[in-house]
Amino acid sequence: MPSSPATPIQRTPRPKAGDQVAALVETLRAQIVSGELRPGEPLRQELLADRFATSRMPVREALRVLESEGLVVLVPHKGAAVAPLDPAELEEVYEMRVAAETLALRRAIPELSNAQIDRAERIQDRAEAAGMQDFGALNKAFHTTLYVPCGRPRLLAHIAALGDVADRYLTFTAGSLDYRDRSHREHRALLAACRQRDEAAAVDLLTRHISEAGKTLLRYLRDQPAGDG
Amino acid sequence: MPSSPATPIQRTPRPKAGDQVAALVETLRAQIVSGELRPGEPLRQELLADRFATSRMPVREALRVLESEGLVVLVPHKGAAVAPLDPAELEEVYEMRVAAETLALRRAIPELSNAQIDRAERIQDRAEAAGMQDFGALNKAFHTTLYVPCGRPRLLAHIAALGDVADRYLTFTAGSLDYRDRSHREHRALLAACRQRDEAAAVDLLTRHISEAGKTLLRYLRDQPAGDG
DNA sequence: GCATTCAAGATTGGATCCAATTTGGAGAAT
């Protein structure tokens, strides 16, 4: 992933002195989410240890963590593999996203400052200008900016984890102009509702935004059953 | 934990051949949730290894898993500890429970058979007859029985994890007769709504059931700020 | 020719060993 010079967005590179596991988790998660590690691909401990110039032990702990996030499947005495893509999971995750993100938005709106809405709008400006390879990150940054003021760390972590799983499916279809165009329009509408502090409208828009995205992704996934495990 | 001879409820004892980590996770989780391991209590690797007659390695992996569930706090180079109790977390978790469990119930109601509702009712009968030490488990079993037909494994796992965290707070107050009595009444009302397949009423009842329980627990916790870390 | 068995290799699971970091206290300087 060559870092575009002008858009670091919100990456957390983390030197993270003395903790190999955290670095492994971050890198592997990014590679799984981006599709660089394909669904179903086996993850051999020795191989990963070599690749990251470490021993098998931190690898094992990292795999446990990724398993708990649903990105890795761990079978005793058989090994780890990148979790396969599954249309049923896609539907489930998008339902959960609606529940979690509308909750975050409801709790965030009373706390939202105009400055924060402006920040979200600037991210949206960049998202519409950027190419498809940055779509995922900017899309997530936009949503996160609106949710963060809710001040609920656990909920935000849950949303981030669901987002990672969802992004795995996004890779296939983010190339579609239709998809991105509609997403951008819905983001603008959501911003307007937030500016008016119209909670009901915002929640309604967000609900449809997320569930429509899920349905679209599901269609794409069914049409081209790519690289499953 | 001496197993009560007549009420195995729904424990999953899991022989789980060849996987120490799973056993460690289950046992530690149960001990943390029950309060046997106190909030803030340090969890030394060597000590746990001795206690479970194993080496430090499975302990380390188990602690990682429990950290991802929010039951353990892991500080690099300092060690692990039972996660402290925090009123803010209690509120947050109960909000998340409302979101997740109402979703599960909505998706379950169309699939609910009368037999399953009967099963939930029988569990409720037992809950009202049982003492306070079984209240938590039977309470959870009742809810789970109503949610399982939704057929969403990921959502159910999320609800279970939230339930574990919530149960840590329940320990303080499950002794209260008021609390249990109201819970029982609300469960009966919820059952009635499910029998009628009245989704709106059921969701409304469940929402108030959970959030009122959260508020009550919060009051208890504020009154007696017991064993925080 | 085909299925079954068994053994060797590969891979994971667990134990032990060494290194790095933190903590706590003894001792010296102010």
Next chain:
DNA sequence: ATTCTCCAAATTGGATCCAATCTTGAATGC
């Protein structure tokens, strides 16, 4: 007496080693 410094003990993090299990393929029997 107090505070600062520095060293030793305790503890975690990482590497290596051994055991257990799974896979694979060849040999054997039908």
